[in-house]
Amino acid sequence: MHYHWNWKIFWDMTPEGTGTYLHTLLVGLVWTIATALAAWVIALALGSILGVIRTVPRRWSAIGTIYVGVFRNIPLLVQMFLWYFVIPELLPTGIGNAIKHMPPPWASFVPAVLCLGFFTAARVCEQVRAGIQALPSGQRMAGTALGLTLPQTYRFVLLPTVFRIILPPLTSEFLNIIKNSSVALTIGVVELTAAARAMQEFSFQVFEAFTAATLIYIVVNICVVFGMRWVERHVAVPGFIGPSVQAGAH
Amino acid sequence: MRTTTLSLAFAALFVFAVAPASAQDSGTLKKVKDSGTITIGYRDASIPFSYLNDQQQPIGYAMDICYRIVDAVKAKLNMPNLKVALNPVTSSTRIPLMANGTIDLECGSTTNNAERKKQVDFGMTYFVIKYRYVSLRSSKMDTIDDLKGQTVVSTAGTTDIKALNELNSSKNMGMNILSANDHPAAFLMVETGRAKAFLMDDILLAGLVANSKNPSEFHISSASLGLEPYSLMLRRDDPEFKKVVDDTMTKIFTSGEIEKIYNKWFMSPIPPKNINLNVPISDSLKKVFEHPTDSPDPNVYK
Amino acid sequence: MLGHFDYHEIWVNLPYLMKVGMTFTLTLTALVVVAGIFFGTLLAMMRLSSIKLLSLVATGYINLMRSVPLVLVIFWFYFLVPYIGAWITGASQPVKVGAFLSSVITFTMFEAAYYAEIMRAGIQSIPRGQVWAGYALGLNYWQTMGKIVLPQAFRNMVPILLTQTIVMFQDTSLVYVLSITDFLGAASKVAERDGRLVEMYLFVAVVYFIMCLAGTYIVRRLQHRFAIAR
Numbered sequence A: 001m002h003y004h005w006n007w008k009i010f011w012d013m014t015p016e017g018t019g020t021y022l023h024t025l026l027v028g029l030v031w032t033i034a035t036a037l038a039a040w041v042i043a044l045a046l047g048s049i050l051g052v053i054r055t056v057p058r059r060w061s062a063i064g065t066i067y068v069g070v071f072r073n074i075p076l077l078v079q080m081f082l083w084y085f086v087i088p089e090l091l092p093t094g095i096g097n098a099i100k101h102m103p104p105p106w107a108s109f110v111p112a113v114l115c116l117g118f119f120t121a122a123r124v125c126e127q128v129r130a131g132i133q134a135l136p137s138g139q140r141m142a143g144t145a146l147g148l149t150l151p152q153t154y155r156f157v158l159l160p161t162v163f164r165i166i167l168p169p170l171t172s173e174f175l176n177i178i179k180n181s182s183v184a185l186t187i188g189v190v191e192l193t194a195a196a197r198a199m200q201e202f203s204f205q206v207f208e209a210f211t212a213a214t215l216i217y218i219v220v221n222i223c224v225v226f227g228m229r230w231v232e233r234h235v236a237v238p239g240f241i242g243p244s245v246q247a248g249a250h
Numbered sequence B: 001m002r003t004t005t006l007s008l009a010f011a012a013l014f015v016f017a018v019a020p021a022s023a024q025d026s027g028t029l030k031k032v033k034d035s036g037t038i039t040i041g042y043r044d045a046s047i048p049f050s051y052l053n054d055q056q057q058p059i060g061y062a063m064d065i066c067y068r069i070v071d072a073v074k075a076k077l078n079m080p081n082l083k084v085a086l087n088p089v090t091s092s093t094r095i096p097l098m099a100n101g102t103i104d105l106e107c108g109s110t111t112n113n114a115e116r117k118k119q120v121d122f123g124m125t126y127f128v129i130k131y132r133y134v135s136l137r138s139s140k141m142d143t144i145d146d147l148k149g150q151t152v153v154s155t156a157g158t159t160d161i162k163a164l165n166e167l168n169s170s171k172n173m174g175m176n177i178l179s180a181n182d183h184p185a186a187f188l189m190v191e192t193g194r195a196k197a198f199l200m201d202d203i204l205l206a207g208l209v210a211n212s213k214n215p216s217e218f219h220i221s222s223a224s225l226g227l228e229p230y231s232l233m234l235r236r237d238d239p240e241f242k243k244v245v246d247d248t249m250t251k252i253f254t255s256g257e258i259e260k261i262y263n264k265w266f267m268s269p270i271p272p273k274n275i276n277l278n279v280p281i282s283d284s285l286k287k288v289f290e291h292p293t294d295s296p297d298p299n300v301y302k
Numbered sequence C: 001m002l003g004h005f006d007y008h009e010i011w012v013n014l015p016y017l018m019k020v021g022m023t024f025t026l027t028l029t030a031l032v033v034v035a036g037i038f039f040g041t042l043l044a045m046m047r048l049s050s051i052k053l054l055s056l057v058a059t060g061y062i063n064l065m066r067s068v069p070l071v072l073v074i075f076w077f078y079f080l081v082p083y084i085g086a087w088i089t090g091a092s093q094p095v096k097v098g099a100f101l102s103s104v105i106t107f108t109m110f111e112a113a114y115y116a117e118i119m120r121a122g123i124q125s126i127p128r129g130q131v132w133a134g135y136a137l138g139l140n141y142w143q144t145m146g147k148i149v150l151p152q153a154f155r156n157m158v159p160i161l162l163t164q165t166i167v168m169f170q171d172t173s174l175v176y177v178l179s180i181t182d183f184l185g186a187a188s189k190v191a192e193r194d195g196r197l198v199e200m201y202l203f204v205a206v207v208y209f210i211m212c213l214a215g216t217y218i219v220r221r222l223q224h225r226f227a228i229a230r
Helices: A009-012 A019-056 A059-072 A074-089 A092-100 A106-134 A137-145 A150-165 A167-187 A192-203 A206-235 B002-017 B029-035 B061-077 B093-098 B159-170 B185-189 B202-210 B239-255 B257-266 B283-290 C007-047 C054-067 C070-089 C099-124 C128-136 C141-179 C183-194 C197-226
Strands: B037-042 B051-054 B081-089 B105-107 B121-136 B151-154 B175-181 B197-201 B218-220 B225-234
Touching: A009 A019, A009 A206, A019 A106, A019 A150, A019 A167, A019 A192, A019 A206, A059 A106, A059 C197, A074 A092, A074 A106, A074 A167, A074 C197, A092 C070, A106 A150, A137 A150, A137 B202, A150 A167, A150 C054, A167 A192, A167 A206, A167 B081, A167 C141, A192 A206, A192 C070, A206 C054, A206 C070, B029 B037, B029 B061, B029 B239, B037 B061, B037 B093, B037 B283, B051 B061, B061 B105, B061 B121, B061 B225, B061 B239, B061 B257, B081 B225, B093 B225, B093 C070, B121 B202, B121 B239, B121 B283, B151 B159, B151 B185, B159 B175, B159 B197, B159 B225, B175 B185, B185 B197, B185 B202, B185 C183, B197 B202, B197 B225, B202 B218, B218 B283, B225 B239, B225 C128, B239 B283, C007 C054, C007 C099, C007 C197, C054 C099, C070 C099, C070 C141, C099 C141, C128 C141, C141 C183, C141 C197, C183 C197
Parallel strands: B037 B081, B037 B105, B151 B175, B151 B197
Antiparallel strands: B105 B225, B121 B197, B121 B218, B121 B225
8 A cells, every 4th residue: 555645735725725734734733822821821820829728737728639639530531521511511501502602713712721721720739739848847937937927928938939949840731731732622622633633634644744743743842841941040049959849740 | 952853853764764665555355365354444323324233233234235245255265254354434534544454445424536536446336415414493594505604513534524615715605614523423513502504415414313312303404515426445556356346336236136225224214213214216326226337426426 | 400410321321331431441551551661661771771872762752752742642653553563564565453452552652651751760769879789799781670770660660650550541531532432432422322411421520530539549558558668
């Protein structure tokens, strides 16, 4: 069986008539980045709050544990389906119908962003918690000794250091969220992997399509790693060598 | 930085190293003979051509024709104990799986057209379809123009979704086109209100509606697009196997055996719900049975 | 809403879901764990090797697998494996590979990269003195690794390896993109056929949740048992 190579396929027009195949892939890339960034904002915000909650010496810090337990033990794809198919059915009919009648692409984009955001928040929560627990307990005690309340201790003493410590694992999580955005193709978000697949279906050029997608992901990867390294250097406190936190798996 | 450049080099090397050079084609028959197995690709929800019954076994009009071809292969290779392996395919995986050798014969609801003939080959036409769309009766949609500005869904990898895209751009219909993994998923989108219409081959729509929970709430449009032939799919540049397929099908058609098979699936109650689709042989199909052809040109079937 | 929850639907389809779906998922996970850890350890050793070529190839492979989404890798391998098979066996045609075997190969190749990083951390956590002692006793590289370093590295890394396995168990659900019938795929087929999305997907979520929670609990217990007093 011969495979018919055709690297010029990228400059052919798609049957949708909206541009070349290369253009479709780049539009897919834009959707990937949009989904990843929007979800990252949610993940960072929610994850930080939860991470703090988990380390607070109060009874209600169990909320954080429960959240992490739920969102880490259900596969991402299943969560995606729950957000897209199940939640509109479980909400009151008015809201449910309003969600279902959202015009595409937002009908897929919004659940995808929420799903990825909440999923990654659980992981960010664990990183923040590990970061806080890696700090010497003396920091917290010193805060109390200075007369700071608990929120103030977190705000002025603990969190600034914690975020600098966990920048490497956070980079890892950001890369993960970019990769996980590909799961959104199952609910209709036409991100990069979906665009490559559509290209494969319309043009039958399997290898060209997926090679292009792979190369684009690698390039994005390199950019993010360099970007985060710049951020790390930019926010580093001179002379402070914090304990490094074990990066999570995946 | 060096290691990531290396990753790129590795990726490139990986792809090119396994790129198959122009291999000598030894044909499906030789492959089947050597391995002792013939692999058939089936669909899990293309009623009544190829779909799973309650015991998760593939049955259908196309499957019956395929099994007769398997018998012919057994006779030709003198292998009465030839094993038949069944491999599920979807609209989007069927052509790549045929191309990479996973399946030898695809028995489903695949359209024969000139563009696909660049990648694969087809047997004799055994059905002729038109594209129609299904919508909720309450939406009161019936013509092609009713689709303007609406959310329309079709199944990934089909000629229907390609036609839908071409319609959208050529006539400026402003449709939002969604792509579903398989036919039941697309049908469900219309059922739950996520899409207003599902464009698909009319016979497949009839099967889906008939087997749905509430058939009366759906309406299949009277307006139609296009006209396409269904055929079995097989590998390109394989004259020996194609001859076996074509000869078997011509025999079935001209001997009248095809009518018995047709009536079994289209004019009698079929599993899983024992519903009768009641679709008599159309005039274009009658012509095809009398003069079997494997032409990809829709004009031949008008 | 939840009042119309059709428990009967789940009960009726349970045999199919478990016999076809869960069996696929569990078998896939089991095979991939064994093969993945094996190849991962090899990759880790290659990466830490003093032979530059081996080290570069291993690093390149690991970085490649960690840079691309699993979904893309699944697509790649599903269409690519028959060609690789032909290249390896020297066949003139692409080798036939079924859905299950393709999935096993895909996940093994992908997870090996992640297991490799874990094993690398494990190997590097063993004091160098162990290696030198091995050489001093007259053992060669393979004996030192096999009898001294790897057993200790393994023991240290068992909790993390198991956690990664649980993650992989969840990731097997992604074969859905190829319409392969794993646990989620089976539930999906039933859901679409009968129009019962809510029941099926909630059921799948609950089952995965219980299984992963149990897995995590077992890992934590094992962590206590495997802990070495230092």
